[in-house]
Every structure is written in C-alpha cells, then in structure tokens.
Amino acid sequence: MTEHDCGPAAQKLEEGRLLKELEAIHRTRHETLLHGSDDALVTHTKRMNELEHEYVRRHPQRAQTASRTRSGARARSTGD
Numbered sequence: 001m002t003e004h005d006c007g008p009a010a011q012k013l014e015e016g017r018l019l020k021e022l023e024a025i026h027r028t029r030h031e032t033l034l035h036g037s038d039d040a041l042v043t044h045t046k047r048m049n050e051l052e053h054e055y056v057r058r059h060p061q062r063a064q065t066a067s068r069t070r071s072g073a074r075a076r077s078t079g080d
Helices: 013-035 037-059 070-078
Strands: none
Touching: 013 037
C-alpha cells in the first residue's frame, strides 16, 4: 500500500505509531462494516490486515491468553 492509499506502509511505522494505528482501525471496524461503502470496507480490511500482519511479524512470541486458544475455547464449552 502506498501512503496515498491508506497511510504509511506498516513496515515503516515506528512501534508506538503502529500500535496507535491498530487501535484506531479496530475502533472504527464495526462502524465501517455496518455503514461504509463496499469500497470503504475493502480498503479498511486491507489496511487492518497490513497493520496486523506487521504487528505479528514484529512480535511472533507475543503473549497469548490460554482462553483465547482453541484448547481454551473447548475447555470453556465442555465445562472443564
């Protein structure tokens, strides 16, 4: 993505800016889904994916909550 399309490339963002961009895009997701044009939703999705992939690339060992994994979800549904 170019700067003109959706902002600066995620790879070029410093860590704090990347986190702020992720917070903003997640905050606006629901509204875009419900009320945005098809083009707006496609653009929003592409940008969100770019930012999320960059975050995961930078933080492959990020902390994961057990309840947010498949096994954790299964444990909740079976009452374990």
